[in-house]
Amino acid sequence: MQILVTGILLSGTYALIALGLTLQYGVARIMNIANGETLVAGCFIAFWLYVSFTINPILGLFVIAPLAFVLNWLIYEVALRPLVRRAKNRGQLEVDSILATFGLMFLLQGLMLLAFGGEYVNYQFLAERFMLFGSAYGLNRVVAFCAAVVIAGALYFFLYHTRQGTAVRAVAADPASANLVAIDVAKTSAMAFALGGALTACGGALLSTFYTFNAAMGIAFTMKALIIVIMGGVGDVRGAVLAALMLGVAETAVASLIDPGLTIAATYALFILVLLVRPQGLFGRRTT
């Protein structure tokens, strides 16, 4: 039971990171390997705001999210739009965007290493006991989970109950057809990419309240987010949330029952299972 609750609390943050990536890959068609670096940047900005200005990380989200949105918009317009224009087909865009975002990943990682150093960082925020079903959990984890639920809920409302959100889903389904019904695909893609970056940065800010982070850990989270996105089905919000839950619980179970050093192995076990059984994602339909 304790494993289940810890896993679910952890998966809230995972879900946000993966939702960010699924928007970037599913809608803007950019497989963003530098997603983990956005997350780490979110961690460090939240830390900096808290330590230097004593701004509560939850309030800090209101600074971090718009900032990440603007920065990711710029990254898309400057670095990735030329690749989208150049690509003759989806396969080429995939290869190009993977390589370009590898470059971004190393560049951002290197810049953050210079700025913050390679040490592990953490800070005390709401480090109190919180009783849930008779066991104690860190209050910061519970708060981070609740914030993640609120943000994911807002995203769901945006995607399924607003005009803009519907346009985003249309581009995810088929960019060519979306163009035919007068949706500005280029603008919507850029917006989805920026929104994805903002979600990931929020995930990072929440993660930093209970997790020890450093400048080089981005790639591990990119990996987890990628696996969640594939498990859930590319561009599928519900699938990503469910896959994040599964991954969070599986990781916590392996870490506490077998060995904390085997979390990647747990992730991969799930990944292989999905690839062999349902490569189209949990809720996906098999394409003909």
Added chain:
Amino acid sequence: MSPLPFNLTQEELRAGAVGAALVIVAALLPVFDQAYYLALGVNIMLYAALCTAWTLFSGPTHYISLASAAFFGLGTYSVGLGIDHLPFPLLVLIGAGCGAVLAGIVGVATLRLSGVYFVIFTLGLAELVRQLVSWGQSKITTRMGLYVFTDFTEKHIFWMLLALTVLVFITGWLINRSRLGFAMQVIGNDETVARHVGIDTARAKIILFMISGAFIGIAGAICAPRYAYIQPNSAFNPTISFLVVIMALLGGTKRLWGPLVGVIPFTILMDFVTAKFPNHTSIVMGIAFLAIVYFIPNGVTGLIEQARTKLRSRMGAPAVKPGEVQP
């Protein structure tokens, strides 16, 4: 493409002669220097072998493999675990076998699906194998590292890596002449067409990936005596995978010798950067990736070929100058 691919003996002979001459020149390096330049030479040779082996698979398929560090580490560990019990050449073969088996598993799991799954799977593979190896080691033995004591010195490792590079080149040339190579050419041009003419695309890709993985495993095994003390963190260093991708793409993957053009300058550059600016290596790698994608998508050899065709069309007649053919 030439209409008569098997009628190239003249050109191939010349390429072979130039190649043999280069190998002899390279093999003499340890005679002249035993210190800095030999160490640099070992690095260049190592990446020449790794990048060419990588290109065997990733060149024709366009699949970006980031599994090199995993194969390399398995090779290193084969030697580390067995050096007290078995002869070195046998361990090198075991390293090759481990690389091939891992490549086969990865291939079966992902190569039937689209390329993205493959990239993602290989991205974390080195880390996965590292975790499993450290875990296994902590269960069986109490120490984290392995000692490898051999009589090999830097120059022996250099010669072994040179031999391996030659072997990779010969294998690549043989593959290009075989049914498998022809199948890969069709797959590389259009996979749907390949499937329609009856090529088992997944099988061809898996076999090629296994060959590539085996060679990278051998490279890891050869380098094991160089480390003397082997730890999971150094054997499965993910940077190896990324450097291999950068160097191979920088050189260009259309030709077998393409990666060499990237390996030599980039190894020297990385050597300089790690010595003078150790905190800036990630930034240099990031810039290299971006530069490749935006400015030289077909590698330096692609640029050369582009310039050649432009020159040729301007001259009107196809004129191949003697010194132009390289191995």
